[in-house]
Structures are given as C-alpha cells and as structure tokens.
Amino acid sequence: MKVVTIVGARPQFIKAAAVSRAFNNLNSKKSLAEVIIHTGQHYDHNMSEVFFKELGIPQPDYNLHVGSGSHAQQTADMLKGIEEVLRKEQPDWVLVYGDTNSTIAGALAASKMHIPIAHVEAGLRSYNRRMPEEINRVLTDHVSTLLFCPTKTAVTNLEREGITEGVKNVGDVMYDCMQYYRxxxxxxxxxxxxxxxxxxxxxxxxxxxxxxxxxxxxxxxxxxxxxxxxxxxxxxxxxxxxxxxxxxxxxxxxxxxxxxxxxxxxxxxxxxxxxxxxxxxxxxxxxxxxxxxxxxxxxxxxxxxxxxxxxxxxxxxxxxxxxxxxxxxxxDGDFKVDWSSNIYGDGKASDKIVELLVGDHSS
Ligand code: UD1
Ligand code: UDP
Missing domain, CATH: 3.40.50.2000 (Glycogen Phosphorylase B;)
Incomplete structure (x- = not known):
C-alpha cells in the first residue's frame, strides 16, 4: 500500500513527524510505503529543514519549490506539481494536514484524479470565512474520504455540514508529538x-x-x-x-x-x-x-x-x-484552569490514523 503525504508549512512538518513515526512502527508488520511531497511553501532553513533534521522526518521524496506568492499563484503552482507526482506514484491514499495552501492544493489535485484523501485535523472551524485557512479547511473536508478529527467539537462541526461518513475522532497529532518529547x-x-x-x-x-x-x-x-x-x-x-x-x-x-x-x-x-x-x-x-x-x-x-x-x-x-x-x-493568579482535562486524546492519534488507513485499504 502506498500513501503520498503532502506537507509544505511549518506546523505540517511537526504533525507529519508524529504520523511518519507511526508509519515506520507499522512498517515492520505490513508492507507500507510513504512518499513525501514537500510543496516548498516554507523554505527558509529555520522554517523547514530544521524540523526534518530535528524530528527525524524522512527527507521528502519530492520538493516542488513553489516558494511564496499570492494565494492563487502559490496554490496553482502546487496543483500542477502535485498532479505530476500523483500521476507517477499512483498512490492508494493522499494524506493532507491542517489548513494551509499546501493542504487544499493536495486535496484538489487528488480529488480530480479520484485518489481518496485522508485529512488530518478535519472538522476545525473558526466560522470566519475571511481567513484563508477556513476556506482551505472547509473545501478539503468536503472532498475527503477519511476525516481524522482531533476533538468531539470537530466531529460535531462536520455533522452540521452533513459529513458523517469516514469521520474518526482520533485525537490530536500535535499532542502525540508533545508526549513523545515531553x-x-x-x-x-x-x-x-x-x-x-x-x-x-x-x-x-x-x-x-x-x-x-x-x-x-x-x-x-x-x-x-x-x-x-x-x-x-x-x-x-x-x-x-x-x-x-x-x-x-x-x-x-x-x-x-x-x-x-x-x-x-x-x-x-x-x-x-x-x-x-x-x-x-x-x-x-x-x-x-x-x-x-x-x-x-x-x-x-x-x-x-x-x-x-x-x-x-x-x-x-x-x-x-x-x-x-x-x-x-x-x-494576579486569576487564571483558573482545569489543566487535567483530557481534551486532545491519549497521545496515540498517529497510530490510530495509520491503522485506519491500512485497515480501510484492506477492507
Ligand atoms: C502559512 C499558512 C498558515 C499557517 C502558517 C504557519 C496559508 C494560507 N497560510 O502562513 O495557515 O498558520 O503558514 O506558519 O497557507 N516567508 C519567508 N520564508 C519562508 C516562508 C515564508 O520569508 O520560508 C515569508 C514570505 O514573505 C511569504 C510570507 O512569509 O510571502 C508568508 O508565507 P506563506 O507561506 O504564504 O504564509 P504564512 O503566513 O507562512
Ligand atoms: N513553532 C516552532 N518555532 C517557532 C514558532 C512555532 O517550532 O518559532 C512550532 C510550534 O511549537 C508549533 C507549530 O510551530 O508546533 C505551530 O506552527 P505555526 O504557528 O507556524 O502555525 P499554525 O499552528 O498557526 O498553523
């Protein structure tokens, strides 16, 4: 089974580090290939390379080097580059993260090629359509087959938009990452x-x-x-x-x-x-x-x-x-917080994501 992971911006490297680790853990038992596309949205050493090194993320198989630009220009360049790679790689799944232009480009390219999409951090909403991220999230969720939600709120948000199939509340992959390094x-x-x-x-x-x-x-x-x-x-x-x-x-x-x-x-x-x-x-x-x-x-x-x-x-x-x-x-010590609330899962969101991807494929 082959998964193409698409990342491009700083927070996506951190999220993908947790999931790539889970891919590697499972790989000893099942035949799984992860192919990583870096769109090049973030490119400075301290916005990109440093995370690959520090968090042990496999080096990207492809870097599209799209760089900065207007939303349309940046997304269009990504779309073209991603489509080319997907045509070559013919993956079973495309895995996208969060809500950046790299996310929507990956989701759009894959959906037009009838490749199922799995979205990590599905269902989040600010309900502010002036945020570019809100557009990216809503559109990505509506073309995804598997929607990995970090919270119950995210599941409810999707329900409100009529999305109930393929929705899995797995917890938050950034929490996994924090637990790993805690x-x-x-x-x-x-x-x-x-x-x-x-x-x-x-x-x-x-x-x-x-x-x-x-x-x-x-x-x-x-x-x-x-x-x-x-x-x-x-x-x-x-x-x-x-x-x-x-x-x-x-x-x-x-x-x-x-x-x-x-x-x-x-x-x-x-x-x-x-x-x-x-x-x-x-x-x-x-x-x-x-x-x-x-x-x-x-x-x-x-x-x-x-x-x-x-x-x-x-x-x-x-x-x-x-x-x-x-x-x-x-x-003044006036912040009264229940720190013990376990809102973001059990630190195993990434394992669940990988198991669901593999399980879904074999069923
Ligand atoms: C992007 C995401 C945002 C996310 C953030 C994480 C979109 C629409 N926005 O915002 O959701 O929270 O990443 O950090 O996808 N620049 C550099 N070097 C770099 C990268 C960027 O100098 O390596 C500068 C450029 O001037 C560029 C600007 O930052 O024009 C904005 O970069 P861009 O990737 O378009 O959006 P972010 O603000 O980083
Ligand atoms: N981060 C980092 N160095 C910084 C700022 C943020 O490593 O100088 C990490 C931060 O710990 C978190 C992630 O980047 O894991 C958040 O990314 P960012 O704020 O760029 O994007 P957002 O989460 O708002 O999409």
Missing part, C-alpha cells in the same frame, strides 16, 4: 536567552489578519512593550511578520527580544517555562495547554474552542487593553 522538557536550570523559569513571556505572531493591518500589528507590539517593562518578552518572529514590521516601520522597543523562528524543541522548552504565552498560532494555543502555561490569543475567534472553555486561553484580538487586562489576570 521527558526532555524536564527543567534544565539554564534556559536560553537568559530568561528565568516562569519569569518571561513568549510570543508568536503571523496570522494574516494581524500582519496585514498596520493598526493591529502596532497594538500587538505596543502591548508587548508594556509587558516587557515588567518581564522579558521573547518574540519568535515569523518571516511574514518581520517583513510587515519593516514595511510599516513599526518601532520595536529595545526591551522586546526579537528572535529568529525557533527549532521545535527549543520552542516547546520555552513554552513550558514561560509565565504566559501570547500568540495567534493555532498550534501554539494547544501546546500552551499541553504544557500548562496560560495563553493569550491575539485573535477574535479560535478553532481550538476547548482551550477557552476550560479557562486556559483567552481571546483578546489585536486589542492592547484587552491583551494587557488578560496579562494582569495571569500575573
């Missing part, structure tokens, strides 16, 4: 960048709605500036955001520490040790919960609604006063 998080006394355990804030920003608006980006960095008067603020800066900060001439206070994008293990070590996380990332919101660090989300809505429901995450948009209010609630 032992390494055990506190080293010396943290990078001179920070102290529970004495700093960690931030990431890259969502289009924040970077593409000078006003939003200013409010966010102004709030970081205020926080940095009290504790160090480390910002692991996405290249997209770096570009917009330069374009808008946003003044970054000297007290904010701007970092290059970090390798995964350093990132989760910092998440684990931070006093608070400020982010608009999907994956980082969940990881904050996994490592029991309060999260302030720089968005008005989230797909990971459970994190908000249990009190581990608060939605503040790009609004300085709401961000600072939430920060002071964290500092």
């Amino acid at each position: 032992a390494r998080l055990e506190t080293s006394s010396v943290l990078p960048f001179g920070v102290q355990r529970k004495g700093f804030a960690l931030a990431t920003v890259h969502r289009a709605e924040n970077t593409d608006s000078p006003q939003s980006l200013r409010q966010i960095f102004d709030s970081f500036k205020e926080i940095s008067k009290q504790i160090p603020v480390l910002v692991a800066l996405h290249p997209r955001t770096r570009k917009f900060i330069e374009n808008y001439n946003i003044d970054i206070s000297d007290s904010i520490k701007i970092l290059e994008p970090l390798p995964y293990l350093q990132m989760i070590e910092l998440e684990h040790n931070a006093k608070v996380i400020l982010t608009d990332s999907g994956g980082v919101q969940k990881e904050a919960l996994f490592v029991e660090t309060p999260c302030i989300t720089l968005r008005e809505e989230t797909e990971w609604v459970e994190t908000v429901e249990i009190g581990a995450n608060v939605l503040c948009g790009a609004n300085k006063s709401r961000i600072l209010d939430a920060y002071y609630r964290v500092i």
Whole structure:
C-alpha cells in the first residue's frame, strides 16, 4: 500500500513527524510505503529543514519549490506539481494536514484524479470565512474520504455540514508529538536567552489578519512593550511578520527580544517555562495547554474552542487593553484552569490514523 503525504508549512512538518513515526512502527508488520511531497511553501532553513533534521522526518521524496506568492499563484503552482507526482506514484491514499495552501492544493489535485484523501485535523472551524485557512479547511473536508478529527467539537462541526461518513475522532497529532518529547522538557536550570523559569513571556505572531493591518500589528507590539517593562518578552518572529514590521516601520522597543523562528524543541522548552504565552498560532494555543502555561490569543475567534472553555486561553484580538487586562489576570493568579482535562486524546492519534488507513485499504 502506498500513501503520498503532502506537507509544505511549518506546523505540517511537526504533525507529519508524529504520523511518519507511526508509519515506520507499522512498517515492520505490513508492507507500507510513504512518499513525501514537500510543496516548498516554507523554505527558509529555520522554517523547514530544521524540523526534518530535528524530528527525524524522512527527507521528502519530492520538493516542488513553489516558494511564496499570492494565494492563487502559490496554490496553482502546487496543483500542477502535485498532479505530476500523483500521476507517477499512483498512490492508494493522499494524506493532507491542517489548513494551509499546501493542504487544499493536495486535496484538489487528488480529488480530480479520484485518489481518496485522508485529512488530518478535519472538522476545525473558526466560522470566519475571511481567513484563508477556513476556506482551505472547509473545501478539503468536503472532498475527503477519511476525516481524522482531533476533538468531539470537530466531529460535531462536520455533522452540521452533513459529513458523517469516514469521520474518526482520533485525537490530536500535535499532542502525540508533545508526549513523545515531553521527558526532555524536564527543567534544565539554564534556559536560553537568559530568561528565568516562569519569569518571561513568549510570543508568536503571523496570522494574516494581524500582519496585514498596520493598526493591529502596532497594538500587538505596543502591548508587548508594556509587558516587557515588567518581564522579558521573547518574540519568535515569523518571516511574514518581520517583513510587515519593516514595511510599516513599526518601532520595536529595545526591551522586546526579537528572535529568529525557533527549532521545535527549543520552542516547546520555552513554552513550558514561560509565565504566559501570547500568540495567534493555532498550534501554539494547544501546546500552551499541553504544557500548562496560560495563553493569550491575539485573535477574535479560535478553532481550538476547548482551550477557552476550560479557562486556559483567552481571546483578546489585536486589542492592547484587552491583551494587557488578560496579562494582569495571569500575573494576579486569576487564571483558573482545569489543566487535567483530557481534551486532545491519549497521545496515540498517529497510530490510530495509520491503522485506519491500512485497515480501510484492506477492507
Ligand atoms: C502559512 C499558512 C498558515 C499557517 C502558517 C504557519 C496559508 C494560507 N497560510 O502562513 O495557515 O498558520 O503558514 O506558519 O497557507 N516567508 C519567508 N520564508 C519562508 C516562508 C515564508 O520569508 O520560508 C515569508 C514570505 O514573505 C511569504 C510570507 O512569509 O510571502 C508568508 O508565507 P506563506 O507561506 O504564504 O504564509 P504564512 O503566513 O507562512
Ligand atoms: N513553532 C516552532 N518555532 C517557532 C514558532 C512555532 O517550532 O518559532 C512550532 C510550534 O511549537 C508549533 C507549530 O510551530 O508546533 C505551530 O506552527 P505555526 O504557528 O507556524 O502555525 P499554525 O499552528 O498557526 O498553523
């Protein structure tokens, strides 16, 4: 049996690392071939290669090198390249992850060639159709044969759209990844960048709605500036955001520490040790919960609604006063969270995904 895995952006490398590991574990018992296509959506060393090395992901069999561009241009280049590879490889399944342009390109190319699609992280919804990711998710789910949901909410979201066949609630593959590396998080006394355990804030920003608006980006960095008067603020800066900060001439206070994008293990070590996380990332919101660090989300809505429901995450948009209010609630110990909630599965989502793929094929 042959599976073509399609990845292209940072969070997909992390998710695919967990599933590739499960493929390898099963491979000793069954004849399984995983062929990896990297679309080239992310291409800087610290946005791509570093994760393959660090997480032991097999090197991609194909790299389409599409690079950056408008949505249409980028997706179209991916579509052409993926179709060519699928024609050559003739896989039994195409496996796509999440909600990026690489996801929708893989799903579209495969569906037109009548190759069944399995979607990891199916059923997530922000119900904000202005987000490119929401379009990518909805369309991918509607052409998928197997829909691997991380949560019950995701299953319900699909039901509302009339999708019930092939829907499997397996848990979250990013939780698998965290569990795999958790032992390494055990506190080293010396943290990078001179920070102290529970004495700093960690931030990431890259969502289009924040970077593409000078006003939003200013409010966010102004709030970081205020926080940095009290504790160090480390910002692991996405290249997209770096570009917009330069374009808008946003003044970054000297007290904010701007970092290059970090390798995964350093990132989760910092998440684990931070006093608070400020982010608009999907994956980082969940990881904050996994490592029991309060999260302030720089968005008005989230797909990971459970994190908000249990009190581990608060939605503040790009609004300085709401961000600072939430920060002071964290500092005042006012974040009441049931950290023990087991929302994202049992750490075996990847094994279940691989077993279901193999099982489905043989039935
Ligand atoms: C993409 C995904 C987003 C995901 C994010 C993860 C889409 C529509 N968006 O957003 O859902 O959360 O990845 O990080 O697929 N750039 C570089 N080097 C790189 C990659 C990007 O400099 O290696 C810069 C380029 O200027 C590029 C910009 O970042 O134009 C945006 O990159 P792109 O892949 O289009 O979208 P992301 O914002 O990364
Ligand atoms: N991440 C990382 N280094 C960074 C920022 C994020 O390794 O500098 C990891 C993070 O731990 C998580 C994933 O990248 O596992 C989230 O990806 P991202 O925020 O780019 O995308 P999203 O999840 O929002 O789609």
